[in-house]
Amino acid sequence: MSVRQSLLAILEQGPCYGYQLRTEFERRTGGTWPLNVGQIYNTLERLERDGLVVRGAANDQGHVYWEISDAGRAEAREWLGSAVDRGQAARDELSIKLALAATLPGVDVTALIAAQREATERRLAELRRTREDDGEPATPQTIAAALLIDAQIFAAEAELGWLAHSERRLAAHPDHALALDLATERPRRGRPARALA
Incomplete structure (x- = not known):
């Protein structure tokens, strides 16, 4: 799941503050994958660094609203319009x-x-x-x-x-027919043996 693109897609509807983004994400996904507010703010800071969102001033209640940039809007639309590559799954x-x-x-x-x-x-x-x-x-x-x-x-x-x-x-295989012993040949990479002095 891409938190980055999900937040951008929500911000396309209008400026939001962090906790509001969390609520919007959970409202739109049925709370299936709850997001941590800290994760949201970290993501927003990275999005700002990458020029995809702009941080606004704090309002009277201290909420900082984030607004999507043109580059962020383009990335959100590209994400929403493309297929998910399941071949690169975790x-x-x-x-x-x-x-x-x-x-x-x-x-x-x-x-x-x-x-x-x-x-x-x-x-x-x-x-x-x-x-x-x-x-x-x-x-x-x-x-x-x-x-x-x-x-x-x-x-x-x-x-x-x-x-x-x-x-x-x-x-189709008898018990332990697939069992592998440790390989006797040692891999070439790794720490070299120390020479005895």
């Missing part, structure tokens, strides 16, 4: 954990998959209840929140499919 802890577990001797990969499946099924049931319990009239806020819940539901369903696929793939 490392996925679950897939790395499963790959490592499959190659380590003595790890019960079947139990790991079962535990993850159970946790994902609980999360999926919770998300579906949240979606069903909604019952609120359709407003821009409720529709935005529903879109984010739906995305999490689809991701949980995909994770369950991937876990089932992984379980079938691993079942």
Whole structure:
């Protein structure tokens, strides 16, 4: 998620102060990913440094309003008009954990998959209840929140499919057939051994 571009997109509607930006972000995303006010102010300062926002004077209540610049407006529009590159996503802890577990001797990969499946099924049931319990009239806020819940539901369903696929793939190999011993050849990079005097 890009906090930087999200703040710029909100500022396109008009000047805001930091806490107001936080409230607007949460209002538009259903509070799915709450932002820390400190994170917002740090981001605003970087945006100012980069010429994408301009800091205004403080009002009577001490709120400093930030206004988007033409360059910031162009960046926000470019972000909103472009596809998200999912190929550069952060490392996925679950897939790395499963790959490592499959190659380590003595790890019960079947139990790991079962535990993850159970946790994902609980999360999926919770998300579906949240979606069903909604019952609120359709407003821009409720529709935005529903879109984010739906995305999490689809991701949980995909994770369950991937876990089932992984379980079938691993079942084709006898226990510990994938276990890797530590390599005997040492990597060339690293600290050189000290010469004995």
